[in-house]
Amino acid sequence: MAWDVVVAGGGIAGVSVAAELAAHRSVLLVEAEAELARHTTGRSAAVYLPSYGGPVVRALTAASRARIPDGLLTPRATLWVSTDGPAPAIPGATPIDPDRARELCPALRPGVVTAAAVDEHTADIDAMALHQHYVRLLRAAAARSAAARRSPP
Numbered sequence: 001m002a003w004d005v006v007v008a009g010g011g012i013a014g015v016s017v018a019a020e021l022a023a024h025r026s027v028l029l030v031e032a033e034a035e036l037a038r039h040t041t042g043r044s045a046a047v048y049l050p051s052y053g054g055p056v057v058r059a060l061t062a063a064s065r066a067r068i069p070d071g072l073l074t075p076r077a078t079l080w081v082s083t084d085g086p087a088p089a090i091p092g093a094t095p096i097d098p099d100r101a102r103e104l105c106p107a108l109r110p111g112v113v114t115a116a117a118v119d120e121h122t123a124d125i126d127a128m129a130l131h132q133h134y135v136r137l138l139r140a141a142a143a144r145s146a147a148a149r150r151s152p153p
Helices: 012-022 055-067 098-104 127-150
Strands: 005-008 027-030 073-075 078-082 094-096 115-119 123-125
Touching: 005 012, 012 027, 012 127, 027 127, 078 098, 094 098, 098 115
Parallel strands: 005 027
Antiparallel strands: 073 123, 078 115, 094 115
16 A cells, blocks of 8 residues: 555654644554554653743644643643843743742752743643544544545545
8 A cells, every 4th residue: 555654653743743644644654662652752741831942832832732632731830940140031931030939949049040930831741641642543544544445436
């Protein structure tokens, strides 16, 4: 059989790309291991962090939120700190006093933090549940594709 797309790797990146493409193209997912998500995805401490990165990264992060099913995110604020002068504004984060940053994170040494901000829109991602969501989507697309190939014209 000919495939429109071959995706290498059965971790979260490969499976999510394969699942999203499978709605539009025939996709073959290849994985060298005996099971999917054996390496980094299985040990991931994934975070949805909309205030991270430059404008393009933030836009992609914001757009990806709609692709994460309900129940797979656990809210957890992120504390941004600067130790070398005033920090630039971080879109989506609220500036706070350095002393407040120490209250939130007592491990910070007194007098070291010069600026801080908190992003309340951050969340932990259940990486394995998200991976399995995409595996289910990919399997459903493969089943639809197989059924279409068996149907007479």
